Amino acid sequence: MTGFPPPPDPSVLRSLDMEWIRDEGHLSHVVVSSRIRVARNLRGYRFPPGADPDELQRVLGEVVEATADSWFKGWHVVDSTRMSGLDLQMLVEKHLISPHHFRASAERAPGRGVILGPRGTLVAMVNEEDHLRMQCLLPGLDLERGWMLLSAMDDAFEQRLSYAFSDALGYLTACPSNLGTALRASVMLHLPALGLMNQMETVKQMIAGQVGLAVRGMFGEGTGVGGNLLQISNQISLGPTEEDLIEKVKSITLRIVDQEAAARDQLRREFAPQLADKVWRCLGILRHAQVVPAGEALELLSMVRLGVDLEILPVMPRPTLNELLVSIFPASLAVLEGEVSDSLQGDMIRARRIRQELAEKGTV
């Protein structure tokens, strides 16, 4: 294996000032983030599920070598099997790697890597299900720019790597469901008003009823709709062009943004006192509680964010809320505050951190 740089200081990855968390984007009051990912595989190697350790190491070596290109200047090239489980889990919580890649890396499976761009906007996993899984993650609704940025990374890799591609099937992937464009465009939506109006199931069914779209919870398949967060993505990647796929996700997103806006209007019109009560109580609990599990923190922050968006609560910068949202998860919290001996202690540290953050950066 050639050219693998020394592992970066963990504190660098830990304190990464991520764009999707820190910046405001288009329709940020509903669209938390936009994400595009593509899968690529190198010609001449078996796909990771069928490859032997040596093959996977050679793939990683090729990919790492490709990042020697000046295009990747300032990037972090990481042998993820040398990262601590905690740091890996933190990358999952920040949506930089998949739970699958976390597990493989934590179990020290051979040839796993992470190639991470500045501000976490662009990232590639090496030897997840495919040799290369690249994503672009941006705040707000910004799929087109995401695709543009991702294409640039894709092109930079392609300068030095030979992709497995078929004229008939497009990009070849480990799982047939990714054949073709191998592209998945997704958005993370925050739908607190639809949640309060008990319309979340209706929305999910409406999306699921559209051919080629999938709907999931915050952390992907099989996770529930916590904190009123919903992920929508295209399910089919073969047939339409990248632009068509992105357009489809964007257009359903705009419809749901409208529905959420209508639900917010209705809440304001018909349930103003109850709505004010709800969001103020959630803020009060966050400001006072001493023991807060992550799931509850997510629900409370969801309501506070709604209250801020509707100007019921005093102004609070959205990045503060996003940072809180990410920092409440166990690994991110442990990275910030130190590891804990049990979940009660973790819930106490989470509560303290939330109280401090709200007192420092939040409302009076």
Add this chain to the structure above:
Amino acid sequence: MTGFPPPPDPSVLRSLDMEWIRDEGHLSHVVVSSRIRVARNLRGYRFPPGADPDELQRVLGEVVEATADSWFKGWHVVDSTRMSGLDLQMLVEKHLISPHHFRASAERAPGRGVILGPRGTLVAMVNEEDHLRMQCLLPGLDLERGWMLLSAMDDAFEQRLSYAFSDALGYLTACPSNLGTALRASVMLHLPALGLMNQMETVKQMIAGQVGLAVRGMFGEGTGVGGNLLQISNQISLGPTEEDLIEKVKSITLRIVDQEAAARDQLRREFAPQLADKVWRCLGILRHAQVVPAGEALELLSMVRLGVDLEILPVMPRPTLNELLVSIFPASLAVLEGEVSDSLQGDMIRARRIRQELAEKGTV
């Protein structure tokens, strides 16, 4: 009818600075208040349930005349049928008259009156179930002093009134269950730790298992244990002396005070973080909520009071909590803040009042 003074300015009764609410008493951390009442009837008149209107008016006249004695200087002598329903209900909420007397007065039944001493410590209802129902209400555990003060009022009335009394049966009363001493001694206990430990039913059964004792909720028979408040009183008044009856209530009270103290110790020892979380959350909700029904306010204040007593929450004067406790009930609230058109508006006004009181007099 002779000597009935003009009705007092309602604002006098409304702003009464009541001793049981304002002052601290013995074991106030558990015993909210002590109450002694006796029933008396005038010789030569039928008991109120069987008397005709004229008879009731004459009884009221006699009682009012008796208050001309200098002993009653500074007292309020009130024709309660001339009070507004709101003011009457407020007297119920302050534990100065019974719901039964409220209804009769509000329905303008003849001959109903209220004789109210300074600071609400002593009060007599005229023509409730008996011609005279006198009570002494004090903060903390103070039944002996209550009996001493009540006896003085009883003696003052007896100077000018002729009581129905039988050597065999003692004081004669409308209901046979009150025969004899016609005395009821009761205490209002605040048992939040026993409530949190789910031991309230055990405590109730323990009390109910004692011959001659009864246990009830905050507003007497048939009311539930709201806000972890429990009322204990003697059930039998015939046979033992007044002192024996009082001793019996006092002794069970001391046992329950010990049980509550043990439960508080256990909570502090074994569930310190959860307890701190609970009381801080309740304070947070009270400080932030915009809509608070009376029953919920009672539960929240119960927890805040526990937190203050255990020094988990910053010091807050107990009278502030007692005042809040009384002011959250609908009529007291309406008297303070004006009448409301519906219960939602009332719940909003209650929430605002609690927020203001806690901000002004409460903790930082």
